[in-house]
Amino acid sequence: MMIPPQVTALAWVQMSGPSSPLLKALHIAPPLGSPQPLYSVGGVALLYGVQHAPLVYLALRAGLMNVPRDGMEAARLSGASALRTFRDIVLPLALPGMIAGAAIAFVSCIGNFGIPAILGIPASIYTLSTLVFTKFAAFTDRTFGEVALLSGVIALISVAGLAVQERALGGRDYRILGQSGAAACLPVGRWRFVFLPVLAILLFFMLVAPFLALLAGALVPAYGVPLTVKTLSFHAFEEVLLRQAITRTAFANSLFLAAVTAIGLLVLSVLAGYMLTRRRDAASRMVASLIEIPYALPGIVVAVAFILVFAAPLPVFNVTLYGTIWIILVAYFASFFAVSLKPVVSAYRQLDPALEEAARLAGAGFFTRLKDILVPLVAPAAGASVILVFLIACNELTVSALLWSAGTQTLGVVIYNLDDSGGSDLASALSVLVVLMVVAMMLLLEAMAKHLPKGAVPWRS
Amino acid sequence: MAKLILNNVSKDFGTGQPAVSRVSLDVREGGFLALLGPSGCGKTTVLRMIAGFEAPSDGAIFLGERLLADPAQSLPPERRNMAMVFQSYALWPHMSVADNVGYPLKVRGVSKEVYRRRIVEALDTVRLADLADRRPADLSGGQRQRVALARCLVTQPDVVLLDEPLANLDRHLRQEMEETFREFHIRSGATMIYVTHDQSEAMALATDIAVMSRGELLQVAPPQEIYACPEGRLVGSLIGRGAILSLAVPAAMLRKLDWGAIRALLGAAAPDGGVLADVLVRPEDVRLGGEGAAARVRSSLYEGERYSVTLDLADGQILRAFSRERPMPGDTMSVTITSAWRL
Ligand SMILES: Nc1ncnc2c1ncn2[C@@H]1O[C@H](COP(=O)(O)OP(=O)(O)O)[C@@H](O)[C@H]1O
Ligand SMILES: [Mg+2]
Numbered sequence: 001m002m003i004p005p006q007v008t009a010l011a012w013v014q015m016s017g018p019s020s021p022l023l024k025a026l027h028i029a030p031p032l033g034s035p036q037p038l039y040s041v042g043g044v045a046l047l048y049g050v051q052h053a054p055l056v057y058l059a060l061r062a063g064l065m066n067v068p069r070d071g072m073e074a075a076r077l078s079g080a081s082a083l084r085t086f087r088d089i090v091l092p093l094a095l096p097g098m099i100a101g102a103a104i105a106f107v108s109c110i111g112n113f114g115i116p117a118i119l120g121i122p123a124s125i126y127t128l129s130t131l132v133f134t135k136f137a138a139f140t141d142r143t144f145g146e147v148a149l150l151s152g153v154i155a156l157i158s159v160a161g162l163a164v165q166e167r168a169l170g171g172r173d174y175r176i177l178g179q180s181g182a183a184a185c186l187p188v189g190r191w192r193f194v195f196l197p198v199l200a201i202l203l204f205f206m207l208v209a210p211f212l213a214l215l216a217g218a219l220v221p222a223y224g225v226p227l228t229v230k231t232l233s234f235h236a237f238e239e240v241l242l243r244q245a246i247t248r249t250a251f252a253n254s255l256f257l258a259a260v261t262a263i264g265l266l267v268l269s270v271l272a273g274y275m276l277t278r279r280r281d282a283a284s285r286m287v288a289s290l291i292e293i294p295y296a297l298p299g300i301v302v303a304v305a306f307i308l309v310f311a312a313p314l315p316v317f318n319v320t321l322y323g324t325i326w327i328i329l330v331a332y333f334a335s336f337f338a339v340s341l342k343p344v345v346s347a348y349r350q351l352d353p354a355l356e357e358a359a360r361l362a363g364a365g366f367f368t369r370l371k372d373i374l375v376p377l378v379a380p381a382a383g384a385s386v387i388l389v390f391l392i393a394c395n396e397l398t399v400s401a402l403l404w405s406a407g408t409q410t411l412g413v414v415i416y417n418l419d420d421s422g423g424s425d426l427a428s429a430l431s432v433l434v435v436l437m438v439v440a441m442m443l444l445l446e447a448m449a450k451h452l453p454k455g456a457v458p459w460r461s
Numbered sequence: 462m463a464k465l466i467l468n469n470v471s472k473d474f475g476t477g478q479p480a481v482s483r484v485s486l487d488v489r490e491g492g493f494l495a496l497l498g499p500s501g502c503g504k505t506t507v508l509r510m511i512a513g514f515e516a517p518s519d520g521a522i523f524l525g526e527r528l529l530a531d532p533a534q535s536l537p538p539e540r541r542n543m544a545m546v547f548q549s550y551a552l553w554p555h556m557s558v559a560d561n562v563g564y565p566l567k568v569r570g571v572s573k574e575v576y577r578r579r580i581v582e583a584l585d586t587v588r589l590a591d592l593a594d595r596r597p598a599d600l601s602g603g604q605r606q607r608v609a610l611a612r613c614l615v616t617q618p619d620v621v622l623l624d625e626p627l628a629n630l631d632r633h634l635r636q637e638m639e640e641t642f643r644e645f646h647i648r649s650g651a652t653m654i655y656v657t658h659d660q661s662e663a664m665a666l667a668t669d670i671a672v673m674s675r676g677e678l679l680q681v682a683p684p685q686e687i688y689a690c691p692e693g694r695l696v697g698s699l700i701g702r703g704a705i706l707s708l709a710v711p712a713a714m715l716r717k718l719d720w721g722a723i724r725a726l727l728g729a730a731a732p733d734g735g736v737l738a739d740v741l742v743r744p745e746d747v748r749l750g751g752e753g754a755a756a757r758v759r760s761s762l763y764e765g766e767r768y769s770v771t772l773d774l775a776d777g778q779i780l781r782a783f784s785r786e787r788p789m790p791g792d793t794m795s796v797t798i799t800s801a802w803r804l
Pocket of ligand 2: 625
């Protein structure tokens with residue numbers, strides 16, 4: 001679920017097409033020389049969908065969890081059938097979640113780099129983001145201008161997407177009073193026998209099959225060799241783990257960047273989310289719109305902006321951020337603010353304002369209220385946002401693809417470079433390790449989950 | 462503690478019609494004021510302005526000499542030393558009952574021992590001592606209400622605000638809670654402002670009742686006075702039951718009318734060029750039987766302790782009365798009005 005896009009793309013490539021080690025091992029590979037079906041616009045779009053399904057699911061689930069049971073029961077008693085209740089009560093209440101999910105997916109796709117880089121570039125299909133990247137790769141004196149223009153276009157499209165979202169959400173104040181009611185559960189009834197197999201098949205193709213393909217790709221000794229028990233080799237893993245210092249540097253860099261970004265953004269989101277939802281004076285409206293700017297900008301635009309700004313040494317301190325890990329960190333802060341902010345803002349929106357007002361009358365000043373009332377109440381959402389940011393930052397490619405330099409490679413960059421230079425077995429091996437790392441972290445959280453506030457881990461209720 | 466003064470307070474949310482307009486009120490120290498009025502008339506808005514959650518768009522609010530709020534400045538709620546029972550109770554779901562109740566103390570930084578003792582005292586008062594460790598989600602409506610009240614008890618607030626605190630409770634529990642409120646008022650000596658749309662609640666609890674309608678304050682008076690001598694047709698129809706007759710009352714006559722005066726007026730035609738006055742007749746002041754004016758029974762409704770009767774007077778005006786026996790619709794009987802009030 002938190003698998004980075006370049007790994008997903010790599011896995012799907014390994015899963016399909018004539019040279020798929022997995023299909024070959026199963027003897028169902030298409031004949032050699034037939035085209036790889038995923039190296040196409042359709043392939044890119046399909047993987048966009050696969051990649052962002054969990055994000056939409058999370059946002060939607062958060063929305064559905066807010067539907068109070070008594071509200072549904074009241075609708076049933078008003079004479080509405082189950083379907084009608086779903087349409088009239090559940091959908092409208094879950095709509096903010098749905099719109100938020102769609103918006104996240106849209107903005108995320110516009111700025112996505114990993115998928116079109118792996119699937120599109122070999123077939124000379126360019127998206128705006130990969131075009132920016134190739135322009136940088138073939139650096140000329142016109143590059144800065146062209147790249148600035150391209151990222152401007154990306155930014156505009158994203159802003160348009162967000163504007164649609166704002167309009168759709170406009171005037172929907174669905175704070176649910178009190179908040180002590182039980183959450184609803186939707187009876188699926190006899191449909192269960194249809195839903196469950198469909199869900200299982202979907203999950204198999206989205207999770208299990210790609211991973212097996214990736215594993216197969218990592219275990220073949222060389223590209224194109226069929227995978228059998230005899231040819232199976234751990235050479236790629238050895239290479240990645242023991243021989244190449246660069247992969248270990250990449251692990252360290254990615255973990256450091258992700259941890260600092262996640263924790264830093266947590267603090268910012270809790271404060272900014274409060275301002276966005278509570279204060280109504282002019283100054284905070286200003287701040288609110290300023291905060292919206294990084295939200296609207298996909299990672300690639302942020303990266304370009306940071307290159308343009310920091311290519312020269314900072315005027316006062318006379319240090320150059322460009323080429324250091326710090327420029328990546330700052331860019332991460334800017335580009336993941338949206339991811340971090342969204343769940344927190346939703347949580348604030350759902351809080352009954354009387355809870356905070358009661359604390360004010362009790363005599364609590366702003367920071368006391370923040371500590372005692374607001375933070376504990378938004379903690380589940382904030383916890384979810386920290387985990388999301390950490391996992392996404394850990395596997396990020398878009399920003400670091402433009403900002404990396406020797407010694408500051410991230411995991412995403414290393415995987416992409418390996419695949420690009422024909423080392424698909426090494427790339428697959430590293431991807432397998434990344435997937436294992438993600439799964440390990442999720443398991444760790446799972447083990448911690450009973451000590452965390454309810455709902456803090458995004459994939460648990 | 463001191464008198465709470467609202468001076469010409471208005472609030473306009475920019476919706477075209479002001480939510481509260483030109484309300485002036487004096488609540489004496491230690492008074493128990495009920496703010497009574499139909500839903501949507503601006504009661505909550507007045508309360509929120511007193512608490513400091515909304516700033517008045519005109520006028521000023523004082524506590525004694527101290528200015529709490531005017532359009533230019535507003536003392537933040539956390540510095541007003543007030544307490545409030547919210548309609549939704551506003552209990553913090555992540556804290557236990559004891560922590561909810563003790564929070565105002567915790568903010569004030571009292572010692573551990575005082576903290577614990579005061580929580581126990583407050584919970585005892587509302588008879589919840591054995592639920593101290595529960596979460597609000599595990600309590601019933603009435604228990605949550607009492608926790609919210611206990612939260613007001615732990616500190617000594619200057620003013621306690623209650624926003625329809627009994628609206629979500631059943632009748633039995635309401636009576637019990639009314640008792641608790643009365644005790645609480647006597648014990649704490651705090652000035653209390655109690656918002657309600659239920660007049661029997663207001664009558665039973667308050668030392669003064671302020672009647673509001675459409676953002677305006679109509680009358681402030683003790684319960685007995687509001688009931689006996691309402692000002693104007695609106696208050697007369699809002700408070701208690703009764704019929705309003707249009708009679709040609711000479712302006713010089715006393716406002717309180719006896720049977721002699723009413724009998725003379727009942728038959729009289731409107732004075733030339735003069736106006737008809739509204740006269741409020743309470744059902745308990747209408748005696749059925751004996752000699753008097755003729756009236757026909759339109760309907761009668763059994764209410765347990767008696768029948769409530771609607772009558773048509775000879776000139777078609779409607780009168781209400783109570784009766785021990787069951788009058789049959791269509792019967793004609795004579796009525797005597799022992800007392801009436803010109804609005
Ligand atoms: N925050 C607000 N913004 C706009 N209008 C409001 C707001 N709060 C209350 N109102 C309006 O003010 C009027 C009075 O509301 P309220 O004080 O809640 O009435 P009550 O408590 O007597 O039922 C209503 O018409 C309501 O719609
Ligand atoms: Mg109200």
